[in-house]
Amino acid sequence: MDRRSFVKLCTGTVLAAGFAQSLRSYAGAIEDFAPAKLVGADGAPIKASAVGTEEAMVFAYPFNAIPCYLINLGQRTAHSQTLSSPDDGDYTNPAGVGKGHNLVAFVAICTHQLSYPTPQVSYLRYAASGSELAGGPGRIVCCAHGSVYDPADGAKKLSGPAPTPLLPVRLAWDPATDELTATGTVGQKFFQRFFKTFKGDLIERFGPGAYRQDVGPTAKTVLLSQYSGMVPAC
Amino acid sequence: MTEHFDRRNFLKASGALLAAGSAGLAGPALAAGKSAAVATGRKANLPKAKGPRLVIVGGGTSGLTIAKYAKKEYPKFDVVLVEKRDMYSSCFSSNLWYAGLINLEFLANHSFLDAAVNNNYIYFNATVTGLDRAGKTLVTNEGDIAYDYLVIAPGISYDYDKIGVSNVDVMTALRQKYPGGFISPTEHVTIHRKVQEFEGGVFVQTVPGGNYRCLPGPYERACLIASVIKKNKLKAKVLVLDANPEITIKAKGFHAAFNELYKDIIEWKPNSAVTGVDPDKRTISTEFDSYTFDDAAIYPNVRASTLIEQLGLMAPPTKSSQKEANVDTRYYNIIGDPHVYVTGDSRPHPYSKSANTSNTEAHYVAKVLAARAQGKEIAWVSPETICYSMVNANPMEAISVDARYDYSPEKDAITGFSKDTRTFEDRDTAKGLATLEWARGIYRDMFEA
Numbered sequence: 001m002d003r004r005s006f007v008k009l010c011t012g013t014v015l016a017a018g019f020a021q022s023l024r025s026y027a028g029a030i031e032d033f034a035p036a037k038l039v040g041a042d043g044a045p046i047k048a049s050a051v052g053t054e055e056a057m058v059f060a061y062p063f064n065a066i067p068c069y070l071i072n073l074g075q076r077t078a079h080s081q082t083l084s085s086p087d088d089g090d091y092t093n094p095a096g097v098g099k100g101h102n103l104v105a106f107v108a109i110c111t112h113q114l115s116y117p118t119p120q121v122s123y124l125r126y127a128a129s130g131s132e133l134a135g136g137p138g139r140i141v142c143c144a145h146g147s148v149y150d151p152a153d154g155a156k157k158l159s160g161p162a163p164t165p166l167l168p169v170r171l172a173w174d175p176a177t178d179e180l181t182a183t184g185t186v187g188q189k190f191f192q193r194f195f196k197t198f199k200g201d202l203i204e205r206f207g208p209g210a211y212r213q214d215v216g217p218t219a220k221t222v223l224l225s226q227y228s229g230m231v232p233a234c
Numbered sequence: 235m236t237e238h239f240d241r242r243n244f245l246k247a248s249g250a251l252l253a254a255g256s257a258g259l260a261g262p263a264l265a266a267g268k269s270a271a272v273a274t275g276r277k278a279n280l281p282k283a284k285g286p287r288l289v290i291v292g293g294g295t296s297g298l299t300i301a302k303y304a305k306k307e308y309p310k311f312d313v314v315l316v317e318k319r320d321m322y323s324s325c326f327s328s329n330l331w332y333a334g335l336i337n338l339e340f341l342a343n344h345s346f347l348d349a350a351v352n353n354n355y356i357y358f359n360a361t362v363t364g365l366d367r368a369g370k371t372l373v374t375n376e377g378d379i380a381y382d383y384l385v386i387a388p389g390i391s392y393d394y395d396k397i398g399v400s401n402v403d404v405m406t407a408l409r410q411k412y413p414g415g416f417i418s419p420t421e422h423v424t425i426h427r428k429v430q431e432f433e434g435g436v437f438v439q440t441v442p443g444g445n446y447r448c449l450p451g452p453y454e455r456a457c458l459i460a461s462v463i464k465k466n467k468l469k470a471k472v473l474v475l476d477a478n479p480e481i482t483i484k485a486k487g488f489h490a491a492f493n494e495l496y497k498d499i500i501e502w503k504p505n506s507a508v509t510g511v512d513p514d515k516r517t518i519s520t521e522f523d524s525y526t527f528d529d530a531a532i533y534p535n536v537r538a539s540t541l542i543e544q545l546g547l548m549a550p551p552t553k554s555s556q557k558e559a560n561v562d563t564r565y566y567n568i569i570g571d572p573h574v575y576v577t578g579d580s581r582p583h584p585y586s587k588s589a590n591t592s593n594t595e596a597h598y599v600a601k602v603l604a605a606r607a608q609g610k611e612i613a614w615v616s617p618e619t620i621c622y623s624m625v626n627a628n629p630m631e632a633i634s635v636d637a638r639y640d641y642s643p644e645k646d647a648i649t650g651f652s653k654d655t656r657t658f659e660d661r662d663t664a665k666g667l668a669t670l671e672w673a674r675g676i677y678r679d680m681f682e683a
Contacts, residue, residue: 112675113674113675113676113678113679114675114678115671115674115675121667121671123667123668123671132658132660132664133658143664143665143667143668143671144668144671144672144674144675145590145620145672145675146620146636160636161594161618161620193682193683196352196682196683197678197682197683230667232663232664232665232666232667232668233664234662234664234665234668
């Protein structure tokens with residue numbers, strides 16, 4: 001039995017009771033993966049109340065090469081709804097977590113033509129205060145072809161050519177510790193397409209095979225401006 | 235800065251005074267007699283079709299995208315992409331190479347073989363020589379291919395007659411010495427060498443009239459050559475001879491670049507249609523003036539690929555002044571023939587002839603083909619022209635446009651840009667970087683799974 005199967009069997013029993021906030025309603029819709037606690041550069045768990053509203057934080061989940069954005073929506077909350085992915089079918093995206101129900105996470109790969117953040121540059125960003133392309137504050141913008149997503153509405157497309165929403169990552173928030181853990185996502189087939197498309201780049205960056213390995217029990221989470229050398233503000 | 239387009243801007247921008255108009259499928263019967271060649275009887279060496287055979291001619295943006303997405307939309311299609319080149323290199327983004335912003339690998343490191351394997355179709359390296367529409371057979375130098383559906387996406391050819399060059403010796407000299415650089419990779423290699431080796435004097439860049447490929451392309455190239463001149467501190471200028479009264483698209487952004495970045499380097503002359511060129515004396519004439527140049531990229535007017543004319547698929551002059559294909563405005567089939575389609579830059583529509591237009595148009599045409607193979611019809615969807623222009627190389631700064639188009643059922647024609655069309659004409663480094671990722675995205679959409 002591998003670690004993922006183990007976690008699938010145990011979901012809801014071994015996780016701390018507080019995690020159930022986001023697990024109960026959506027476990028059937030979102031695929032469970034091994035939980036990964038979000039930690040800072042120093043390895044200490046990040047606190048939900050310390051996540052800023054000005055830019056996204058980046059972590060890898062559920063595999064080493066899959067970048068995800070952690071976003072604090074500020075005054076807005078995120079509701080759950082049924083959405084669809086052409087690769088992976090229907091799913092119900094999780095509502096926001098945390099004290100204000102305003103923390104959400106998404107796979108940071110544009111569903112249009114797969115732009116994603118790298119250490120060199122990120123064409124996809126959370127434009128908290130708006131931008132030339134965004135048309136309003138608090139939106140995720142892809143500079144490559146102008147797709148704009150609303151993270152408070154399941155990361156559905158607001159404008160531009162993206163065919164479908166960004167894929168969600170399910171977070172569990174422990175009110176006792178104020179810590180965050182990624183527990184599942186949607187996108188197995190989408191991830192395989194991503195791996196195939198960028199295989200050469202990912203091997204160069206992570207090593208053969210390493211890019212598609214599980215991220216492990218912790219996921220280092222840093223600000224996008226620290227993660228990518230350039231973040232064009234389109 | 236965001237600016238909405240109106241109809242007047244549209245006509246100026248497209249340079250196309252003829253909107254694409256045509257009847258639907260209920261037109262006259264097949265005009266098969268106009269086809270240029272009949273089947274040779276020698277079958278191409280291809281596996282037996284396992285479903286309705288969709289043959290696509292042309293491995294550019296349109297053909298590659300249709301090959302991939304038609305198969306996705308209707309997996310029963312047995313797709314064959316016929317392409318005469320054995321090595322891909324894109325026309326889009328080639329200007330960036332001249333200023334050293336990308337290398338040739340950026341344009342050319344994309345395999346027809348990989349695209350076919352990734353997307354479950356056959357890449358067939360052959361040149362089309364004829365078409366028997368009555369017998370639904372495409373003729374190639376590698377043998378005949380029977381089709382159920384045929385898409386022809388051969389791009390453009392140059393029309394030197396329209397710049398006053400009809401002498402074949404002069405035309406040949408121009409093609410070879412001062413290529414336009416908007417069709418083939420070998421032109422790009424030549425222009426790259428010219429720019430890299432330019433040591434001073436006058437470099438002429440012409441802008442044709444009509445609806446030419448890549449409306450901002452000549453202006454972008456002028457900016458990037460000027461960037462090189464500026465960087466190398468050359469005593470030189472770029473003379474832009476523009477057949478149009480105004481810059482054809484993103485005028486505000488280009489004027490700003492010309493005036494603020496290259497005031498003493500770029501000399502832009504509107505209403506300066508080329509009327510003749512002497513390649514030996516290196517002189518170029520307009521209606522009122524004549525100029526001597528040291529080097530040049532002479533972009534003549536464009537027309538549909540000569541293949542369209544050769545195969546008897548050309549629209550009458552009343553429908554296209556640029557020898558484009560005689561297709562239905564919304565569904566792209568040749569009038570009266572629901573089995574043959576022409577897409578990409580050989581279309582007669584007044585769309586901007588750009589990669590993004592062809593890519594998004596192809597997504598839609600793939601759906602049309604999939605629907606028709608199942609006896610259905612779908613609603614028309616506008617293509618989208620997302621187009622970045624790099625106006626500065628040091629640092630990279632760009633401007634952009636995001637346009638869609640309106641269709642009038644009453645006129646059965648494309649009548650202008652849609653209301654949500656926007657331009658972003660304040661150059662910045664964000665759009666400069668995005669220009670590179672825009673191209674990578676299109677490559678991924680054509681070549682990857």
